[in-house]
Amino acid sequence: MTNSAFIQLQNVNLHFGNRHVIQNVSFDIESNQITTLIGPNGSGKSTLVRILLGLQLPDSGTIGKPDRLRIGYMPQKLHIEPTLPLTVERFMKLAARATSAEILGALKEVNVEHLLKNPMQKLSGGETQRVMLARALLRQPQLLVLDEPVQGVDITGQIELYELIAQIRDRHQCAVFMVSHDLHMVMASTDKVICLNHHICCSGHPEIVSNDPSFIALFGRDGASNLALYSHHHNHQHDAHGQVIMDHPCVESTESPPESQQQLSAPSKQQQGDRHHG
Amino acid sequence: MADFLLKALLGGIGVAIIAGPLGSFVVWRRMAYFGDTLAHSALLGVALGILFDLNLNLAVVMCCVLLALLLVSLQRKRIIATDTLLGIMAHSSLSLGLVAISFLPDVRIDLMSYLFGDLLAISKEDLFWIYGGGMLVLTLLAILWNPLLAFTVNEDLARVEGIPINLVRLALMLLVGIVIAVAMKIVGVLLITSLLIIPAAAARRLSKTPEQMAFFASLIGCISVCLGLWGSYQWDTPAGPSVVVSAALLFVFSHSLPSR
Numbered sequence: 416m417t418n419s420a421f422i423q424l425q426n427v428n429l430h431f432g433n434r435h436v437i438q439n440v441s442f443d444i445e446s447n448q449i450t451t452l453i454g455p456n457g458s459g460k461s462t463l464v465r466i467l468l469g470l471q472l473p474d475s476g477t478i479g480k481p482d483r484l485r486i487g488y489m490p491q492k493l494h495i496e497p498t499l500p501l502t503v504e505r506f507m508k509l510a511a512r513a514t515s516a517e518i519l520g521a522l523k524e525v526n527v528e529h530l531l532k533n534p535m536q537k538l539s540g541g542e543t544q545r546v547m548l549a550r551a552l553l554r555q556p557q558l559l560v561l562d563e564p565v566q567g568v569d570i571t572g573q574i575e576l577y578e579l580i581a582q583i584r585d586r587h588q589c590a591v592f593m594v595s596h597d598l599h600m601v602m603a604s605t606d607k608v609i610c611l612n613h614h615i616c617c618s619g620h621p622e623i624v625s626n627d628p629s630f631i632a633l634f635g636r637d638g639a640s641n642l643a644l645y646s647h648h649h650n651h652q653h654d655a656h657g658q659v660i661m662d663h664p665c666v667e668s669t670e671s672p673p674e675s676q677q678q679l680s681a682p683s684k685q686q687q688g689d690r691h692h693g
Numbered sequence: 694m695a696d697f698l699l700k701a702l703l704g705g706i707g708v709a710i711i712a713g714p715l716g717s718f719v720v721w722r723r724m725a726y727f728g729d730t731l732a733h734s735a736l737l738g739v740a741l742g743i744l745f746d747l748n749l750n751l752a753v754v755m756c757c758v759l760l761a762l763l764l765v766s767l768q769r770k771r772i773i774a775t776d777t778l779l780g781i782m783a784h785s786s787l788s789l790g791l792v793a794i795s796f797l798p799d800v801r802i803d804l805m806s807y808l809f810g811d812l813l814a815i816s817k818e819d820l821f822w823i824y825g826g827g828m829l830v831l832t833l834l835a836i837l838w839n840p841l842l843a844f845t846v847n848e849d850l851a852r853v854e855g856i857p858i859n860l861v862r863l864a865l866m867l868l869v870g871i872v873i874a875v876a877m878k879i880v881g882v883l884l885i886t887s888l889l890i891i892p893a894a895a896a897r898r899l900s901k902t903p904e905q906m907a908f909f910a911s912l913i914g915c916i917s918v919c920l921g922l923w924g925s926y927q928w929d930t931p932a933g934p935s936v937v938v939s940a941a942l943l944f945v946f947s948h949s950l951p952s953r
Binding site for chain 1: 900
């Protein structure tokens with residue numbers, strides 16, 4: 416497997432005790448593209464992000480990154496002790512040696528320049544996310560890693576934030592890797608989706624993934640509810656720990672199983688394209 | 694002013710100045726109990742220092758840093774909840790220190806002065822240790838200020854941004870160890886943590902930036918030392934505890950001020 420992707424993960428595995436949390440995961444991140452990692456709670460998304468960031472070493476597998484890669488990281492949550500007096504400005508200065516003009520510029524880009532002198536602890540969820548995004552931008556990242564960037568933000572705010580991320584990609588020409596658990600929200604602003612449940616269930620263009628039987632199986636009746644009402648056959652099942660108990664042709668074999676096509680009766684969308692094989 | 698009083702004042706102010714910024718980190722990182730545990734182990738350091746004929750200040754610093762390393766490695770193994778672990782270590786090391794001292798033949802130690810401090814018996818040599826150690830601590834803090842702060846705000850972010858957090862963590866422990874060794878003379882092992890956290894907690898209400906809080910903590914510490922010594926002189930109360938009582942009063946007073 417030789418390709419010239421910006422970042423490549425190959426056959427990454429990680430166990431926590433007896434739990435095989437990350438199972439043989441391989442994928443590429445292309446420069447100047449938005450890649451979205453999607454999966455249910457406890458599917459190993461955040462762990463995979465930590466591996467990509469170098470915060471967690473995998474048991475096996477390789478992560479190919481350019482030397483001296485500048486990463487802008489936005490963690491899922493930011494808890495700052497109330498005893499620590501910290502203004503937005505001072506928080507931004509911790510990231511990089513930046514001038515006041517650069518800090519103001521980064522805050523303007525995410526529309527929160529008015530918060531410059533506010534204490535961090537008094538910000539709302541959406542404001543905190545934007546400030547963290549601005550701080551990540553201050554480092555002029557080649558790769559932006561966003562772990563659940565819209566957490567604690569209302570629906571309108573979520574759409575705005577995803578649009579903002581797409582604008583940032585265009586303006587800064589950086590690769591974006593983000594975690595989400597709602598595919599339909601990110602669909603418009605993502606180039607590639609990776610669906611994870613410890614192993615990669617399917618990946619590819621968001622339209623294709625959203626129609627993939629393994630994706631629907633994973634998000635099931637309740638999770639993918641805003642898709643439409645699908646009646647479908649699981650082509651593999653997961654037990655309570657997310658382990659696959661039946662065979663799962665979406666990962667193992669190249670041809671799609673015949674039953675998945677007849678069982679899938681999406682009202683408007685036809686199942687299209689072939690599935691990508693993790 | 695009497696010579697002993699001047700030395701006590703100089704020693705107390707020296708300790709208060711370094712305790713300000715470091716105490717702020719103890720408060721921000723919720724290390725109060727951790728600091729207490731290290732302080733309790735200082736007595737063991739004294740015993741070992743006498744046993745091996747080492748400089749006592751050096752022995753205390755070494756003992757604190759070794760215990761800190763032991764604590765961190767035990768914490769990583771997750772044998773037991775951290776607060777329980779700290780409780781076990783604090784009281785066993787204090788008891789071990791007391792037992793060890795009782796075994797030392799031909800040595801008469803004024804135990805009370807180690808437990809509660811003996812501010813009025815500060816010697817010229819102690820002052821050299823306080824100001825030498827203090828310069829070292831403040832210099833290291835100035836160099837490490839930004840990485841320490843970034844690491845306090847969020848460890849993962851700091852690591853991604855290239856800060857060697859294990860080194861920074863170790864440095865912070867070393868600094869706390871030095872301050873404990875130096876402050877032991879002033880307030881004793883049982884009250885050292887109060888000198889770290891009470892002025893910092895009182896400074897929180899007055900500050901808008903971390904730097905302001907560190908500065909005000911030092912200032913409040915200095916005022917506490919002056920007030921405590923004055924009270925001790927006036928009413929013949931023990932000097933170390935009087936300093937701590939003054940700091941506590943200033944903390945209460947700071948809460949009557951409008952928050953910034």
